[in-house]
Amino acid sequence: MSDDTKIETKKSSRRTYLVVFGALALLTALEVTVTHLPIPRIPVLIPLALIKASLVALFYMHLRFDRKVFSLVFVMGLLMGVGLILSLIALFAPSLLDIR
Amino acid sequence: MSQESTASLEITSMGVDNRKLGVWVWLGSEAVFFSALIIVYIVMRNNSVSGPFPRGTLNVSLTAINTFILICSSLTMVTALSAIQSGSQRGLWRWLVVTMALGLAFLTGQAIEFTSLAHQGLSLSSNLFGGTFFTLTGFHGAHVLIGVIWIGFVVARALRGGYTQSNHLMVELAGLYWHFVDLVWIIIFTIVYLI
Numbered sequence: 001m002s003d004d005t006k007i008e009t010k011k012s013s014r015r016t017y018l019v020v021f022g023a024l025a026l027l028t029a030l031e032v033t034v035t036h037l038p039i040p041r042i043p044v045l046i047p048l049a050l051i052k053a054s055l056v057a058l059f060y061m062h063l064r065f066d067r068k069v070f071s072l073v074f075v076m077g078l079l080m081g082v083g084l085i086l087s088l089i090a091l092f093a094p095s096l097l098d099i100r
Numbered sequence: 101m102s103q104e105s106t107a108s109l110e111i112t113s114m115g116v117d118n119r120k121l122g123v124w125v126w127l128g129s130e131a132v133f134f135s136a137l138i139i140v141y142i143v144m145r146n147n148s149v150s151g152p153f154p155r156g157t158l159n160v161s162l163t164a165i166n167t168f169i170l171i172c173s174s175l176t177m178v179t180a181l182s183a184i185q186s187g188s189q190r191g192l193w194r195w196l197v198v199t200m201a202l203g204l205a206f207l208t209g210q211a212i213e214f215t216s217l218a219h220q221g222l223s224l225s226s227n228l229f230g231g232t233f234f235t236l237t238g239f240h241g242a243h244v245l246i247g248v249i250w251i252g253f254v255v256a257r258a259l260r261g262g263y264t265q266s267n268h269l270m271v272e273l274a275g276l277y278w279h280f281v282d283l284v285w286i287i288i289f290t291i292v293y294l295i
């Protein structure tokens with residue numbers, strides 16, 4: 001890779017980090033705003049939180065650019081965690097799964 | 101993207117550094133750990149026989165500011181990594197110090213909130229809401245504190261010139277942990293304070 005290409009790559013990386021930061025800040029403000037609106041919270045806030053978490057994982061933790069084996073092991077843990085949450089909700093708080 | 105010198109690279113059979121792979125496996129296990137705490141909070145928080153109850157007790161505004169502080173710290177952490185990837189040792193330790201400061205600011209915000217909640221009668225033993233809330237947020241706060249201390253060790257080594265453009269894996273690993281702590285807080289903030 002030439003020096004100019006490396007400089008451009010680094011500039012675009014820093015630009016990407018700032019764009020992601022802006023998105024995270026905006027999404028956080030949007031989440032807080034939603035709590036003041038007369039709309040169902042779970043179907044709006046959970047996807048927003050997952051988008052924010054994905055941005056952090058993909059860009060700040062570099063999963064988007066790194067070897068896929070890292071994504072594999074991390075996603076395995078996430079899936080176990082999500083499975084744990086969903087199964088215990090179904091057992092002890094099934095009404096939470098009714099998001100109408 | 102990380103750059104590691106072949107001299108310090110410990111290659112596994114999958115062709116990646118085993119320290120980095122180990123950290124990712126560990127973060128996957130931490131995801132299961134926090135999932136367990138989150139689900140217990142979700143199921144138990146509204147089952148308290150007596151108050152205080154979640155609604156009207158938690159300070160969303162203060163915690164939203166705290167959330168923004170932690171998001172800022174993720175930006176400064178990744179900027180520190182980017183600095184050493186460009187060969188800037190000064191940029192590395194300066195941005196790491198800012199990250200530490202933001203982490204301490206977050207912990208201060210948590211301490212203020214916990215004190216306020218205590219004055220409202222909420223504690224680990226007050227009711228199910230208090231027990232699950234403080235267990236979840238307390239463990240997260242402990243992770244933040246460990247992260248601040250870890251970054252402190254990284255700063256100490258950085259000041260001695262211990263990291264270079266071709267050898268800075270430990271900076272990246274500390275960053276992964278820090279971003280994970282931020283990621284967990286993003287989920288906790290939504291579930292505990294907003295829903």
